[in-house]
Amino acid sequence: MSASPVTLMVARRVASSRYHDFNRWLNEGRDLAADFPGYLGSGVLAPPKDDDEYQIIFRFSCSDTLNAWEHSASRNAWLQRGKGLYNAPHEHRATGLDAWFQTSSGTAPPRWKQAVAVWLAFFPISLVFQWVFGSALADWPMFPRVLASTLMLTPVMVFVFIPLSMRLLAPWLAGKWSLLDIVARWRHEHRT
Numbered sequence: 001m002s003a004s005p006v007t008l009m010v011a012r013r014v015a016s017s018r019y020h021d022f023n024r025w026l027n028e029g030r031d032l033a034a035d036f037p038g039y040l041g042s043g044v045l046a047p048p049k050d051d052d053e054y055q056i057i058f059r060f061s062c063s064d065t066l067n068a069w070e071h072s073a074s075r076n077a078w079l080q081r082g083k084g085l086y087n088a089p090h091e092h093r094a095t096g097l098d099a100w101f102q103t104s105s106g107t108a109p110p111r112w113k114q115a116v117a118v119w120l121a122f123f124p125i126s127l128v129f130q131w132v133f134g135s136a137l138a139d140w141p142m143f144p145r146v147l148a149s150t151l152m153l154t155p156v157m158v159f160v161f162i163p164l165s166m167r168l169l170a171p172w173l174a175g176k177w178s179l180l181d182i183v184a185r186w187r188h189e190h191r192t
Contacts, residue, residue: 005060005061006059006062006066007057008057008070010058011053011054011056012053012087013086014053015085016052018086022082025082028078033069036065036068038060038061038069040060041059041155042056042059042159043057043158055167057159113173117166118162121161126153133152
């Protein structure tokens with residue numbers, strides 16, 4: 001049994017004009033997974049503008065619990081109900097922090113790029129958290145204050161902001177863009 005949590009990332013292209021049906025089916029699958037032992041959470045990244053590929057993330061406590069869900073009769077029935085709603089799915093399984101960074105070829109960017117990507121996801125949400133809750137928690141002793149903040153921020157980071165950061169920075173992480181290219185592109189997009 002794997003001691004590390006396992007992440008299954010699935011990319012599915014929505015069949016034309018089936019977005020509503022696809023989203024309803026997808027939510028059904030997420031609810032189904034939530035009933036399985038070892039389920040840690042899931043998330044969905046909607047496609048960027050002018051694209052139709054959704055990124056769906058399922059996280060389980062270990063490879064055994066993920067395998068039990070993947071090979072269950074209820075999941076297979078759910079997949080059958082989804083036939084015709086999406087085209088050409090591809091899946092990628094990963095463990096540990098590298099799960100967020102590995103490409104389909106199995107390579108990962110240098111650790112310093114991984115650290116920058118995580119920091120870029122973590123800093124803004126931490127700043128907003130402190131702005132919203134900082135004064136309410138200021139009088140708390142350090143241990144409960146840190147416990148409360150990490151309990152609230154970790155799920156948001158794992159299921160929303162780190163995947164979003166990875167998606168937005170994918171060309172840079174893969175070595176296709178430099179940081180200067182990203183800054184120039186951001187400036188161009190915000191001027192128009």
